[in-house]
Amino acid sequence: MRILEAQYKYLKVLGIGFKHSIEYRADFVLGLLSCFFPIVIQYYLWTAIFTHSGTNSVFGYTYNQMLIYAVLAALVTKLVSTDFEGEVTNDVRMGGLSKYLVQPISYFFYRIYRFAGEKLLHAMIVFILIMGFLFFYQVNNHITITLSQTLLFVLVIMLALMLKFLISYAVSVIAFWIHECNGLFLAINVITVIISGGIFPIDIFGDTAVSISKSLPFYYLTYFPVNVLNGKVGFDDIYAGVVIQLIWIVIFMLFIKWLWRIGMKRYIASGG
Amino acid sequence: MAIIQVNNLCKSFNYYKKEAGLKNSLKNLFYRKTLVKEAVKNISFEIEEGEIVGFLGPNGAGKTTTLKMLSGILYPTSGDATVMGYVPWERKKKFKRKFSIVMGQKSQLWWDLPANESLHLNKHIYEISNKDYHTSMEELAELLDVKDLLNVQVRRLSLGERMKMELIASLLHRPKVIFLDEPTIGLDIISQKKIRKFMKYYNEQTKTTIILTSHYMNDIEDLCKRSLIINQGSIVFDGEIKKVNELFEQKKIIKLQLEDYVEKDVLGGFGTVKQYDGYNVLLEVDKRELKECSKAILDDLPVIDFNVEDIPIEEGIELLYKKKGSVDRIVEKAY
Numbered sequence: 326m327r328i329l330e331a332q333y334k335y336l337k338v339l340g341i342g343f344k345h346s347i348e349y350r351a352d353f354v355l356g357l358l359s360c361f362f363p364i365v366i367q368y369y370l371w372t373a374i375f376t377h378s379g380t381n382s383v384f385g386y387t388y389n390q391m392l393i394y395a396v397l398a399a400l401v402t403k404l405v406s407t408d409f410e411g412e413v414t415n416d417v418r419m420g421g422l423s424k425y426l427v428q429p430i431s432y433f434f435y436r437i438y439r440f441a442g443e444k445l446l447h448a449m450i451v452f453i454l455i456m457g458f459l460f461f462y463q464v465n466n467h468i469t470i471t472l473s474q475t476l477l478f479v480l481v482i483m484l485a486l487m488l489k490f491l492i493s494y495a496v497s498v499i500a501f502w503i504h505e506c507n508g509l510f511l512a513i514n515v516i517t518v519i520i521s522g523g524i525f526p527i528d529i530f531g532d533t534a535v536s537i538s539k540s541l542p543f544y545y546l547t548y549f550p551v552n553v554l555n556g557k558v559g560f561d562d563i564y565a566g567v568v569i570q571l572i573w574i575v576i577f578m579l580f581i582k583w584l585w586r587i588g589m590k591r592y593i594a595s596g597g
Numbered sequence: 598m599a600i601i602q603v604n605n606l607c608k609s610f611n612y613y614k615k616e617a618g619l620k621n622s623l624k625n626l627f628y629r630k631t632l633v634k635e636a637v638k639n640i641s642f643e644i645e646e647g648e649i650v651g652f653l654g655p656n657g658a659g660k661t662t663t664l665k666m667l668s669g670i671l672y673p674t675s676g677d678a679t680v681m682g683y684v685p686w687e688r689k690k691k692f693k694r695k696f697s698i699v700m701g702q703k704s705q706l707w708w709d710l711p712a713n714e715s716l717h718l719n720k721h722i723y724e725i726s727n728k729d730y731h732t733s734m735e736e737l738a739e740l741l742d743v744k745d746l747l748n749v750q751v752r753r754l755s756l757g758e759r760m761k762m763e764l765i766a767s768l769l770h771r772p773k774v775i776f777l778d779e780p781t782i783g784l785d786i787i788s789q790k791k792i793r794k795f796m797k798y799y800n801e802q803t804k805t806t807i808i809l810t811s812h813y814m815n816d817i818e819d820l821c822k823r824s825l826i827i828n829q830g831s832i833v834f835d836g837e838i839k840k841v842n843e844l845f846e847q848k849k850i851i852k853l854q855l856e857d858y859v860e861k862d863v864l865g866g867f868g869t870v871k872q873y874d875g876y877n878v879l880l881e882v883d884k885r886e887l888k889e890c891s892k893a894i895l896d897d898l899p900v901i902d903f904n905v906e907d908i909p910i911e912e913g914i915e916l917l918y919k920k921k922g923s924v925d926r927i928v929e930k931a932y
Contacts, residue, residue: 333721334718334721334722334724337717337718337721338718341707341710341718345709348709420703421703423665423670423700423703424703424705426669426670426688427668427669427670427693427696427697427698428693428705428719428722428723429690429693429694429722429723429724430722589672590672592670592671593610593671594665594670594671
């Protein structure tokens, strides 16, 4: 009974996150629009490159494969995006964190459930967009989607979300040391998107780039899930990838725990 | 055993000094001098179960910092403390379920939610059973007279109404110890009175231990049998607030109204002149000489009105605030 009660408080937080996402739906729609502009740019970019190269394949991608990658990568990047870093920083800087420290609730779990609640609706919408896009291409015989691929994608994307949450959380804990970090977050965000393959597929940079990025967590945020979906990786590689995702999740959890413990000693609970 | 025990608690903060101007900003990029502010210096005290104790002191004296350490928000730099047998900054869940802190300037409610939803969330956070929740809610909402405000969004409540909600939120789980950090700040006199009355009643009914900080003398005089006055991080007084003046030389104030103009020098012969305009005079005299002095004044001066008063408490406290050094001596005297 006690355990159930303890879980219930976090479900309540999840509900708050969900309500929040409904309340601020215009913000989400505008955000979604913003991820279409890069797609338009990529469309013209690749059309120009392919018509002038005179070959059927560039970097081992056909024209349609490249466009499919660009669109899927943009949507997946949107799906795994996080925007709570500023809130964490504010809580640390302005002393809002104190409220969670005196109540029997964990700030980390509060953030996870709140994130999950806010993501729920958005993730479903993006997922439907992805499926709609793939269905359109399947009808045109450019790609084949199987049920097992789709299910594996759902698993991989959930782990990618978890991993992205942990990375962002670890980054926002910087607030204990640096007071003004919005610019830093922006820079980190852009770099993360690029090295996770959110704009160009990583393999166009060569085999070395792929093998290096395979050992980094970012590879598993966008590039890997997209390739699961478009069938570029085999089942064996998918399972190996899932294991690496899990390993990174554990590593980041331990890292955050350590970082938080030393950061808390610096917390000054300003204001009030 | 005392419910709250504090031994030699210290807290210092590091900070940097920066002079104004672009040149100094650039200089600061390369070299910054770290300065240390000792917010709390070697504080020790004990509080028994059921007591209401007031913390008094000027801004920046260390009252809030002390409360933050006692509620586990801040780690101390050195020293130790226990609250109900727990070390606060270990932040044990069991400990958190037994106390609460209300900060007048920092809301713990959820601004986007109506008050009752915010309270309902607290029910789950503190894992309160349905039955207990409803009884407490009924009782507290009745006592504080906010029954019809419960479904209003928190951000739309007035300051006084919000403060009452904060109190309800902090009392739902029936804490044994409550820290109130300036609970009446910014409230009008009637709201202040209501909250004071409520706290007094609540303490009498439940024997909850309360520590309260405030700038308002009324809060302290009404509620607290015992007060700790903190100045510059140290306790300079511990006892009943009315006895503050006993710390100082035993002085009395004589208030005079005179029929004719009297020179200041003449009055100086009777005691220290505190206020003077020729006809109305405040004289400070030694308590032991009060009798002779009064006699002399009445005999020698053209007195219309004559009053003997104590030095006001505020003035005594002000003297304590201003006093630097030789603090230990004063504390000894208070016991």
